[in-house]
Amino acid sequence: xxxxxxxxxxxxxxxxxxxxxxxxxxxxxxxxxxxxxxxxxxxxxxxxxxxxxxxxxxxxxxxxxxxxxxxxxxxxxxxxxxxxxxxxxxxxxxxxxxxxxxxxxxxxxxxxxxxxxxxxxxxxxxxxxxxxxxxxxxxxxxxxxxxxxxxxxxxxxxxxxxxxxxxxxxxxxxxxxxxxxxxxxxxxxxxxxxxxxxxxxxxxxxxxxxxxxxxxxxxxxxxxxxxxxxxxxxxxxxxxxxxxxxxxxxxxxxxxxxxxxxxxxxxxxxxxxxxxxxxxxxxxxxxxxxxxxxxxxxxxxxxxxxxxxxxxxxxxxxxxxxxxxxxxxxxxxxxxxxxx
Amino acid sequence: xxxxxxxxxxxxxxxxxxxxxxxxxxxxxxxxxxxxxxxxxxxxxxxxxxxxxxxxxxxxxxxxxxxxxxxxxxxxxxxxxxxxxxxxxxxxxxxxxxxxxxxxxxxxxxxxxxxxxxxxxxxxxxxxxxxxxxxxxxxxxxxxxxxxxxxxxxxxxxxxxxxxxxxxxxxxxxx
Numbered sequence: 105x106x107x108x109x110x111x112x113x114x115x116x117x118x119x120x121x122x123x124x125x126x127x128x129x130x131x132x133x134x135x136x137x138x139x140x141x142x143x144x145x146x147x148x149x150x151x152x153x154x155x156x157x158x159x160x161x162x163x164x165x166x167x168x169x170x171x172x173x174x175x176x177x178x179x180x181x182x183x184x185x186x187x188x189x190x191x192x193x194x195x196x197x198x199x200x201x202x203x204x205x206x207x208x209x210x211x212x213x214x215x216x217x218x219x220x221x222x223x224x225x226x227x228x229x230x231x232x233x234x235x236x237x238x239x240x241x242x243x244x245x246x247x248x249x250x251x252x253x254x255x256x257x258x259x260x261x262x263x264x265x266x267x268x269x270x271x272x273x274x275x276x277x278x279x280x281x282x283x284x285x286x287x288x289x290x291x292x293x294x295x296x297x298x299x300x301x302x303x304x305x306x307x308x309x310x311x312x313x314x315x316x317x318x319x320x321x322x323x324x325x326x327x328x329x330x331x332x333x334x335x336x337x338x339x340x341x342x343x344x345x346x347x348x349x350x351x352x353x354x355x356x357x358x359x360x361x362x363x364x365x366x367x368x369x370x371x372x373x374x375x376x377x378x379x380x381x382x383x384x385x386x387x388x389x390x391x392x393x394x395x396x397x398x399x400x401x402x403x404x405x406x407x408x409x410x411x412x413x414x415x416x417x418x419x420x421x422x423x424x425x426x427x428x429x430x431x432x433x434x435x436x437x438x439x440x441x442x443x444x
Numbered sequence: 445x446x447x448x449x450x451x452x453x454x455x456x457x458x459x460x461x462x463x464x465x466x467x468x469x470x471x472x473x474x475x476x477x478x479x480x481x482x483x484x485x486x487x488x489x490x491x492x493x494x495x496x497x498x499x500x501x502x503x504x505x506x507x508x509x510x511x512x513x514x515x516x517x518x519x520x521x522x523x524x525x526x527x528x529x530x531x532x533x534x535x536x537x538x539x540x541x542x543x544x545x546x547x548x549x550x551x552x553x554x555x556x557x558x559x560x561x562x563x564x565x566x567x568x569x570x571x572x573x574x575x576x577x578x579x580x581x582x583x584x585x586x587x588x589x590x591x592x593x594x595x596x597x598x599x600x601x602x603x604x605x606x607x608x609x610x611x612x613x614x615x616x617x618x619x
Contacts, residue, residue, distance in 0.1 A: 267562070327564045
């Protein structure tokens with residue numbers, strides 16, 4: 105979960121930058137029609153393309169067959185954004201390659217044969233794309249991609265055809281959320297070919313005031329254009345979030361301070377707490393630290409907690425399955441220890 | 445009058461409901477009214493059924509005069525999927541489906557992306573000289589911008605790069 109430690113981000117508002125490339129192998133049915141034999145061949149072809157390449161990065165990768173690991177381990181990887189739920193749903197045929205730094209994951213037999221993902225802390229979309237494109241080239245040396253001169257990279261769902269690129273940033277927008285300005289932004293974003301979603305993608309809520317913004321259109325624009333659009337819009341949203349924080353401080357400083365310190369108080373003393381509540385409070389305390397209001401809490405601890413309070417990761421840390429009641433108790437304890 | 449829920453505070457929210465001709469009255473205090481579903485005039489209703497890609501796709505196919513679902517039709521020679529299968533699943537069967545159903549799928553792609561022409565990355569090995577052509581186009585765009593910004597040094601570099609790639613392209617064709 106190294107990627108989540110976003111202190112390198114200039115603003116603290118852009119948590120991560122993510123690039124995802126969808127690729128398929130020519131002439132082989134897409135994963136939803138794939139039998140086990142062909143699925144295994146896809147996994148073998150893609151993994152050997154990386155592992156047997158001459159590139160220095162080939163030694164970095166570990167191959168994990170989804171059928172070999174526990175549901176808790178799988179869910180924890182989802183919580184860390186290393187794999188998608190869709191990959192878990194196809195556990196009998198799917199695999200993932202993850203690098204040592206845990207910022208590159210190559211999902212095999214997800215919705216497409218290959219979903220290559222690079223995730224960097226902070227605002228680094230271009231760097232993330234560069235690395236993704238390099239690994240993409242490496243795979244392409246050995247794998248025959250499904251590519252059409254007119255339509256570009258062919259994908260299982262026509263919504264991804266063309267570049268196969270989904271670029272996204274994860275933004276922490278507590279002030280825009282509290283001041284209810286977020287709805288305006290959601291509406292505007294949808295008008296410029298971008299989409300905004302909650303922490304865990306499609307259909308998920310904005311847990312902990314974290315939002316994902318990504319491009320909707322993948323065909324007709326080049327990778328650079330898609331990424332530059334997203335960068336331009338992200339910069340504007342970051343500006344708005346900063347403005348909202350200033351306004352809060354100016355107009356309601358006591359109420360704001362009260363809210364932030366109460367949040368910290370609950371985190372420090374609660375004996376039982378849900379995932380949702382803890383994410384919400386961690387978000388507020390984080391904003392307090394970034395605004396210089398709360399001084400004796402480290403952003404690093406908050407970043408770490410943001411991942412480790414989530415159910416599967418929490419259970420992995422504890423090394424046992426817990427019922428929801430015990431989970432809330434263990435979670436509260438973990439938070440108290442981290443913040444004491 | 446006291447609130448009918450808590451029986452403690454003064455009721456100052458009064459609700460009259462008539463459902464199927466049966467009239468009921470409810471008198472609540474501010475606090476209880478906030479918690480009551482009867483007065484919760486929150487318009488943010490969650491329908492619990494997000495629009496899926498299939499829903500939208502179906503709309504597109506209908507609008508474009510697509511075949512009725514029972515229509516017997518040709519299948520993709522590689523994966524044996526029919527266009528109706530695609531319509532039901534919202535997923536293509538394999539990469540060849542795109543050419544097998546080109547006349548039907550192209551207008552749908554146009555609806556989704558507003559475009560049917562890929563202008564991005566070209567795979568180095570399978571893309572042939574298309575990659576060179578695209579690189580040249582991209583550099584020419586950059587050249588235009590550099591000239592507009594009066595960055596002449598950069599423009600000269602770009603011009604050389606373009607010439608270099610163009611001669612490469614000529615050589616490839618000559619081979």
